[in-house]
Amino acid sequence: MKAQFDQNILSSFYLWFENRLLNSNSKAYQINLSNAFTSGTFPDIPPTHIAFQGKYRQLVGEYNVDNPNSGFFLGSNFITGNYDENGGVFTDYDNGRLIFPQASGAAIGSTALTANSTVKEVNTYITNDTDAQTILHSDFKDSATELPYQYGQTEQYDEQTYFLPACFISVASSDNTEFSFGGEEDTRTMFRVMVLSFDNYTLDSVLSLFRDTVRRDITHIPYEDFPYGFSFSLKDYPYTYDNLVAAQSSPVKSHIKEVSVSKIVSERIREKLNKNISIGYIDFELCTYRFPRQ
Known part of the structure; x- marks a missing residue:
């Protein structure tokens, strides 16, 4: 089935x-982290490939940062991160793996x-779970005290292990309101971002950064x-968000009508959450003018 509006706006x-976390106004990443990869068995890797797990999850895929991830070393030999030029080796930016x-x-x-890796300081995830499900069924680790995002044991190779601080993005609701004659609708999409952190400084910084994005536009990709693409590797290397946006001809845009931030947490969530974890919410209301029936 072809992708629909909801898939387009969520990925966009x-x-x-x-990108807002990585650009020059925030720079929520660390550079030149010494990384080493070891082989492992992973259920999502086909038998045609072998994956090597690094110390860190959520490597930065964006090239327009201070020191972008450009490749890795095999012994003393540098190998480019470009899949088309390195013999078909994928870099899994989400899970921090090399897939040969x-x-x-x-x-x-x-x-x-x-490798000398550039790693996100604030991780980002798309989730379909409710806030309670994410908290109840996940394991959270502190990037500040456990060697940022670092694995220590093979049993921690688990997609439900999250390194904090992290943002969990989900679509809360959406609806259409008639906007003009001819079938144009105002599609309102409500995004909720749950922010979890072991320190209040990072939590407050993320909440402040995105509160101030109100009345900006988001270009649809x-x-x-x-x-x-495959295992969160880049389809085309190098990747920059700005170039991807610029490449869109006559793009659809969504307007950020409202942003609200809060640290108010329900008792049900609070009693299940590690007392050392700070939690906040960012709620976005986006409006998109479109002709959905054409």
């Missing part, structure tokens, strides 16, 4: 949100696989142009 919002074709991956043996 995610890319915009991620079976033959070349098996040949690595004991050769050191390392068609779902098929989403820059991340």
Whole structure:
């Protein structure tokens, strides 16, 4: 089935949100982190490939940062991160893995696989779970005290392990209101972002940053142009959000009509949450003028 409006606006919002955390006004990332990769078994990796897990999740895919992720070292040899030029090695930016074709991956043996990585300081996730489900069924680790985003044991290779601070993005609701004759509708989409952090400084910074985005516009990126592909690797390297936006001809835009932030938490959520974790919410109301029946 073809992607519909909801898929387009969710993926577009995610890319915009991620970029706001990485751009020059916020720089929520760390550079030159010493990284090492070890082989592991992962249920999402096909038998045609071998994955090597790094110390960090959520590597920065954006190239327009101070020191972008440009590749890795196999022994003393530098290998570009460009899939089209490195023998078909994928970089999984979300989970912090290198994914090799079976033959070349098996040949690595004991050769050191390392990188100097740029890593998100505030992680970003799309979720379909409710706030309560995310909190109840997830394991949260402190990036400040556990060697930022670092794994220590193989049993922590779990997609339900999240490193904080992190933002969880979901569509709360949407509806159409007749806007003008001829079938034009005002589609209102409500996004909720739950922010979890072990320190109030980061939480307050994220809430403040996005509160001030009210009355800005978000450019829609068609779902098929989403820059991340197989196992959250880049379809085209290098990737910059600004270039992707500029490449859209006659793009659809959504206007951020309202933004509200809050630290008010229900008792049901609070009693299930680690007392050391701070929680906040950012609620966005986006309006998009469109002709959905054409």
